[in-house]
Amino acid sequence: MGLNAMRLPEDVRKLTITQLEQLAKELRQTIIETTARSGGHIGASLGTVELTLALHRVYNTPHDKLVWDIGHQAYAHKLLTGRLNSFSTIRQLGGISGFLKRRESPFDTWEAGHASTSLSAALGMATARDLTGQDYRVVAVIGDGALTAGMAWEALNQIGHLKTPMVVVVNDNSMSIAPNVGAFSRYLTDLRSAPAYHRLKQEVEGLLDGIPVFGSPIKRTVERLKDLVHFAMVAGNVFEELGFHYFGPVDGHSFDDLIPVLAHARDVQEPVVIHVITQKGKGYRPAEENPGVFHGPGPFEIDSGRFIKSSDAPSYSQVFSETLIQLAEKQSNIVAITAAMPDGTKLDKFAQAYPDRFFDVGIAEQHAATFAAGLALSGMRPVFAVYSTFLQRAYDQLVHDVCHQDLPVVFAVDRAGLVGSDGATHQGVFDVSFLRAIPNLEIAMGKDDAELRGLLAGALERPHPVAVRYPRGSGKGHSLSDPIMPIPWGRAEWSHQGKDLTLITFGPIYYTALAARDILESRGYSVGLVNARFVKPLDVDLLGKVAAKSALLMTVEEHVVAGGFGSAVNEWADGSHIATPIRNEGLPDEFIDHGPVSYFLNLYGLDTDGLVRKAESWITEMKTLAALRER
Ligand SMILES: Cc1ncc(C[n+]2csc(CCOP(=O)(O)OP(=O)(O)O)c2C)c(N)n1
Structure with missing residues (x-):
C-alpha cells in the first residue's frame, strides 16, 4: 500500500517492517522533491523518517501527545497526519x-520554531493529565542541539x-545546524560508544534478528528488553542520575531497534529517556555529506545538490x-559569539580568521549574553551576533546582566524585519520595542550595507551596550574593500x-520611501525624507528642525508599530510639545505568517505604492481640512 x-496514521500501525521501510522511502522522496522546489528543513526531516513512523506506530496519536521540539524535523509527521x-x-x-x-x-500538539521548549511543554501536558485523571501518554522528541x-x-x-x-x-x-558543540555534546558522543550501551544495542539486534514479523513474539522481546534495560541502568549515566530510565x-533508522x-x-510508569542515533540528511547524499548547508536551504537541484541562488550581492x-574581521585585525580585544548559528550569522568566516576569539556556545542565547x-x-569587546527572534x-x-551594568557588549541583531518562509515564530519585528525600554542600550540600523559597516565600527567604540540591527538578504552590494564610512x-x-x-x-x-518620494514629487507634492539610523539616542535636534519645516511627519519601519521606532518619535514629540501631526506606519499587532516578505510589505502598505497611497491621501486630507478651515 x-x-x-x-x-494515516492508523494504517501505519498495521504495516509490516518491510512495508514501513517502503513507506519511509516514499516519505523521503516526497520530502526531497518538495524542499528542492521550495526550500525548507530537509536535513533534520530526512533524519527522523523512521523515528516518526515508529512513534505513530507505537503511540495512539493524537490521543497520545507527541511533542516535537522546534518542529523543523517533522515533515514526515506532517505527511502522515493529513x-x-x-x-x-x-x-x-x-x-x-x-x-x-x-x-x-490535531496531531500537532505544540507549536514552536524556537528550540528547547518541548520538554517543559510535554511535562505540562503530562502533569495536567495526572491532575485531571486522563490516560493519554506523552512523548517529546528533542535534538541533541536543542538539548544544549x-x-x-x-x-x-523538574521531570526527574x-x-x-x-x-x-x-x-x-x-x-545542531553546525556540528553540535559543548561538553554535553561530547558526553552524548561518549554515551553512544560506551561499551555497556553498545552491548545493549547488539543484544537488541541479536534478539530481533530471529523475529520475522511483529505480533506475538514482541511479548518475548519486551520481556527480554526489560532485563537489558535493567542492565543499561546499572551502568549509570547523567539521565539516570536525574531520575530517568x-x-x-x-x-534511529532501524525499525527493528526502534519499535520494541x-x-x-511507553508503558514504564516513570520518566524515560530514549537515546536515538540518527543521521541528518539520511537518504539524500548531498545532505548527508553537507548536513550544515542542508539544514534549511533554499531551492536546489536534486541531482547535483546545487543551490538555485537568488542574489549575488553579499548578504x-x-x-x-x-567587517568584523577587518575591525578585529586592528583591535585585538574584539571577540565574536554565536548561539549555534555560525553559518547563518556568517561568523564561521570570523572563526576561520580568529579561532581563539570565536565562541559557539550552543543553543544558549541567555548564556551568550551574560558570557558577553x-x-x-x-576588557574585551564582545560582539554577540544573534537573530532578532532568538534575542x-x-x-x-x-x-539585568548587560544593560544594568552598562557593559559595552555589541549585539549584532541579524534577520531584523520580516523573514519570509520561516513565518510567525521567526519574524524579527519585536526587538526595537523590547530593546527600547532598556536604559543604557543604544539601538541603530543603517539604511544599507555601507551604513551597517559604519555602525558596527562605531558601536565598537562606544562605552555602552549597543544593538546594531540588519535584515535578512542582501544590501546594495557595497564593496567590502572600500574604507568603512x-x-x-x-x-x-x-x-x-x-x-x-x-x-x-x-x-x-529608506529606499522604499525614497522611491515613494520620487513618485510623490512627480505628482507635485513636496516630500522630505530622513534616514533616522538611531532609535536610541534619537536625533532630536534634527527631528525638531524637520518638524518645523514639514507640515506632516510619517514614520516608516518594518517592525510592529506598537512600541517601535515610530513610538519613540511620538514620545519625543509629545515631551517636546511638537505640534506637527505624526503618523506611524509599520506592521500590525499580530503574528505574521510565512510568505514572501514582498507580499506582506504590500499587504500592510509598506511597499512603494503603499507609502505613496498613504502619504498622498494624508496630505490631501490635511490640505482639504485646512482649506475648509480657511473658508
Ligand atoms: C532558541 C533558538 N535558537 C536557535 C535556533 C535556530 N536553530 C534551528 S534548528 C537548530 C539546530 C537544532 O539542532 P537539534 O536540536 O540537534 O536538531 P536537528 O536539526 O539536528 O535535528 C537551531 C540552532 C532556534 N530554532 N531556536
Whole structure:
C-alpha cells in the first residue's frame, strides 16, 4: 500500500517492517522533491523518517501527545497526519507552515520554531493529565542541539524530580545546524560508544534478528528488553542520575531497534529517556555529506545538490562578518559569539580568521549574553551576533546582566524585519520595542550595507551596550574593500527636504520611501525624507528642525508599530510639545505568517505604492481640512 492509498496514521500501525521501510522511502522522496522546489528543513526531516513512523506506530496519536521540539524535523509527521495533499504548499503564502501548527492538525500538539521548549511543554501536558485523571501518554522528541539549552535542563530537572511518567526521545545526530558543540555534546558522543550501551544495542539486534514479523513474539522481546534495560541502568549515566530510565543508544533508522524500545518505554510508569542515533540528511547524499548547508536551504537541484541562488550581492550577514574581521585585525580585544548559528550569522568566516576569539556556545542565547557581559567587564569587546527572534530568549540577561551594568557588549541583531518562509515564530519585528525600554542600550540600523559597516565600527567604540540591527538578504552590494564610512553617532541623515510631508525611516525601508518620494514629487507634492539610523539616542535636534519645516511627519519601519521606532518619535514629540501631526506606519499587532516578505510589505502598505497611497491621501486630507478651515 503506497503513501497515497493509506488512511494515516492508523494504517501505519498495521504495516509490516518491510512495508514501513517502503513507506519511509516514499516519505523521503516526497520530502526531497518538495524542499528542492521550495526550500525548507530537509536535513533534520530526512533524519527522523523512521523515528516518526515508529512513534505513530507505537503511540495512539493524537490521543497520545507527541511533542516535537522546534518542529523543523517533522515533515514526515506532517505527511502522515493529513497534510500529504497540501505538502507541496509548505512555507509558501497561504500554504502549510514549515513548523507545526495546532490549527493545521490535531496531531500537532505544540507549536514552536524556537528550540528547547518541548520538554517543559510535554511535562505540562503530562502533569495536567495526572491532575485531571486522563490516560493519554506523552512523548517529546528533542535534538541533541536543542538539548544544549538551559531551558531543556530546567525541564529535565523538574521531570526527574516529579517522576512524571513520560518519554523523552533524544534525537542525537551530533549536529545542531553546525556540528553540535559543548561538553554535553561530547558526553552524548561518549554515551553512544560506551561499551555497556553498545552491548545493549547488539543484544537488541541479536534478539530481533530471529523475529520475522511483529505480533506475538514482541511479548518475548519486551520481556527480554526489560532485563537489558535493567542492565543499561546499572551502568549509570547523567539521565539516570536525574531520575530517568535510560534506554539506548538505539539505531534511529532501524525499525527493528526502534519499535520494541519505544513500545517498552511507553508503558514504564516513570520518566524515560530514549537515546536515538540518527543521521541528518539520511537518504539524500548531498545532505548527508553537507548536513550544515542542508539544514534549511533554499531551492536546489536534486541531482547535483546545487543551490538555485537568488542574489549575488553579499548578504548583510556576510557584510557584518567581513567587517568584523577587518575591525578585529586592528583591535585585538574584539571577540565574536554565536548561539549555534555560525553559518547563518556568517561568523564561521570570523572563526576561520580568529579561532581563539570565536565562541559557539550552543543553543544558549541567555548564556551568550551574560558570557558577553563577563567578557566586556574584563576588557574585551564582545560582539554577540544573534537573530532578532532568538534575542527574545535573552531578555533578562540583556536587562539585568548587560544593560544594568552598562557593559559595552555589541549585539549584532541579524534577520531584523520580516523573514519570509520561516513565518510567525521567526519574524524579527519585536526587538526595537523590547530593546527600547532598556536604559543604557543604544539601538541603530543603517539604511544599507555601507551604513551597517559604519555602525558596527562605531558601536565598537562606544562605552555602552549597543544593538546594531540588519535584515535578512542582501544590501546594495557595497564593496567590502572600500574604507568603512564613519557614521556620526546618534545622527540621522536628512537626505531630502519637503514641506508637505516628511517620511522618517528606520533601516533599509529608506529606499522604499525614497522611491515613494520620487513618485510623490512627480505628482507635485513636496516630500522630505530622513534616514533616522538611531532609535536610541534619537536625533532630536534634527527631528525638531524637520518638524518645523514639514507640515506632516510619517514614520516608516518594518517592525510592529506598537512600541517601535515610530513610538519613540511620538514620545519625543509629545515631551517636546511638537505640534506637527505624526503618523506611524509599520506592521500590525499580530503574528505574521510565512510568505514572501514582498507580499506582506504590500499587504500592510509598506511597499512603494503603499507609502505613496498613504502619504498622498494624508496630505490631501490635511490640505482639504485646512482649506475648509480657511473658508
Ligand atoms: C532558541 C533558538 N535558537 C536557535 C535556533 C535556530 N536553530 C534551528 S534548528 C537548530 C539546530 C537544532 O539542532 P537539534 O536540536 O540537534 O536538531 P536537528 O536539526 O539536528 O535535528 C537551531 C540552532 C532556534 N530554532 N531556536
